[in-house]
Amino acid sequence: MEVSLARRRGVDLTVAAPPSKSLTHRALVVVALADGKSEIVRPLDAGDIARTRTGLETLGIRVVGDADVLTVQGCAGRLPLDAPAVVDAGDSGTSLRFLTGLATLADFPVTLTGSARMQERPIGPLGDAVAALGGEVGYAGRPGFPPIIVRGPVRGGSVSMPGDVSSQFISALLIAAPCWADGLALTLTTPPVSASYLDLTTGVMAAFGVEVRQEERTFLVEPGRYHPTHYEVEGDWSSASTFFAIGAVCGGRVRVDHLDPTSAQGDRRFLDALAAMGCRVRADSTGVVLESDGVLDGTEVEMAASPDTVQNLAAVAAFARGPTTITGTAHLRYKESDRVAAIARVLRGFGAGVEVGEDQITISPGPRRGHLVVDPVRDHRTAMSAAVLGLGSGEVTVQEAECVAKSFPGFWEALQEAGLL
Numbered sequence: 001m002e003v004s005l006a007r008r009r010g011v012d013l014t015v016a017a018p019p020s021k022s023l024t025h026r027a028l029v030v031v032a033l034a035d036g037k038s039e040i041v042r043p044l045d046a047g048d049i050a051r052t053r054t055g056l057e058t059l060g061i062r063v064v065g066d067a068d069v070l071t072v073q074g075c076a077g078r079l080p081l082d083a084p085a086v087v088d089a090g091d092s093g094t095s096l097r098f099l100t101g102l103a104t105l106a107d108f109p110v111t112l113t114g115s116a117r118m119q120e121r122p123i124g125p126l127g128d129a130v131a132a133l134g135g136e137v138g139y140a141g142r143p144g145f146p147p148i149i150v151r152g153p154v155r156g157g158s159v160s161m162p163g164d165v166s167s168q169f170i171s172a173l174l175i176a177a178p179c180w181a182d183g184l185a186l187t188l189t190t191p192p193v194s195a196s197y198l199d200l201t202t203g204v205m206a207a208f209g210v211e212v213r214q215e216e217r218t219f220l221v222e223p224g225r226y227h228p229t230h231y232e233v234e235g236d237w238s239s240a241s242t243f244f245a246i247g248a249v250c251g252g253r254v255r256v257d258h259l260d261p262t263s264a265q266g267d268r269r270f271l272d273a274l275a276a277m278g279c280r281v282r283a284d285s286t287g288v289v290l291e292s293d294g295v296l297d298g299t300e301v302e303m304a305a306s307p308d309t310v311q312n313l314a315a316v317a318a319f320a321r322g323p324t325t326i327t328g329t330a331h332l333r334y335k336e337s338d339r340v341a342a343i344a345r346v347l348r349g350f351g352a353g354v355e356v357g358e359d360q361i362t363i364s365p366g367p368r369r370g371h372l373v374v375d376p377v378r379d380h381r382t383a384m385s386a387a388v389l390g391l392g393s394g395e396v397t398v399q400e401a402e403c404v405a406k407s408f409p410g411f412w413e414a415l416q417e418a419g420l421l
Helices: 021-033 047-058 093-103 124-132 167-179 195-207 237-250 266-276 307-317 330-334 339-350 380-393 401-406 411-417
Strands: 003-005 011-016 037-041 062-065 069-073 085-088 110-113 136-139 148-151 157-161 184-188 213-215 218-221 230-232 252-257 280-283 287-292 300-302 324-327 353-356 360-364 372-374 396-398
Touching: 003 380, 011 237, 021 037, 021 047, 021 069, 021 093, 021 167, 021 195, 021 237, 047 062, 047 085, 047 093, 047 401, 085 093, 093 110, 093 124, 093 148, 093 167, 124 136, 124 148, 124 157, 124 167, 157 167, 167 184, 167 195, 167 218, 195 266, 237 252, 237 266, 237 287, 237 307, 237 380, 237 411, 266 280, 266 287, 266 300, 266 307, 307 324, 307 330, 307 339, 307 360, 307 380, 330 339, 339 353, 339 360, 339 372, 339 380, 372 380, 380 396, 380 401, 380 411, 401 411
Parallel strands: 011 252, 037 230, 085 110, 157 184, 300 324, 372 396
Antiparallel strands: 003 396, 037 069, 062 069, 110 148, 136 148, 184 218, 213 218, 252 287, 280 287, 324 360, 353 360
């Protein structure tokens, strides 16, 4: 599927944010461990979530429902596996890592694998931690990379691990920890990357009755049980950022409903960056509004806590009146694609200057180079950020545009309904 985009000016757009992918993942895994039946209201229905749901079912957890409500019968902290199992997470890193944590509660070996790209993404720090806590860990191929083989039950206890590779390694351990006999004392040897995602994890755990204490870089979880409950998923700031980026570069007004302006989602800070570039932002009881005259200034902004919006911010920066430096980008190399390389490739093709450092990217606006064809290499964020470039300037075609189904299946339809396609 290819999508071609033409330049738009003065947009007036009202859309509803899809449910949060990050919170739906976390809620699904937590309710799977609860002692009883729980409901997840307004879950995200997307490719990554389907991978988590299928993985849970492979591990013996029953999930029923539709796009409005999912009902999950929890296992009370012990997976009901009666034979070895294989979980295929596809391209979903969150699914693979969180389900690796759950596999520590199985009495039989669980092999967790994924796509070719997934098998290039490291999981060694998580595997090392599981082994140190009493689990059996092996690798079917290259050590430290999927497929990873895990067998429990893990007893828990004290362990240390680096925090600067993936916050999902930390979240995977925290979520499983109350089901371990000795709980968990997890000390990070380096500051956590994307720390806001840990806030999402501990917030979901608290909603189901488990508290996580933090003492500097140590996280403490006592043995216990998750209580079944009724959990409603808030809107997704990562997906919403694309609409705000479109408003910034095209000028006009964009309203996104179903967003919580006080959310723990770090990607809501994307609006702070747009405000620094000259946009006007306000929130009310039902959503968030951005207004822009399309005249944008370059800025310098730290985005380590908002990784899934960096490509949209880089696209906006290509339209600014001066250079923009985005710091906190090193870990983007380990996403669905190497997103640092993707930013450089796409924006240079667009005509912008791009300088890449170890932990920063500087974008300088430049003259357009004509029609741009973007191959997102199956990365949904690359595809959506290309839409920002196309609507801001025209003459952009996105190949394999269906890859947005990973996080936002209705993205192109939302643009079409708004008259932007």
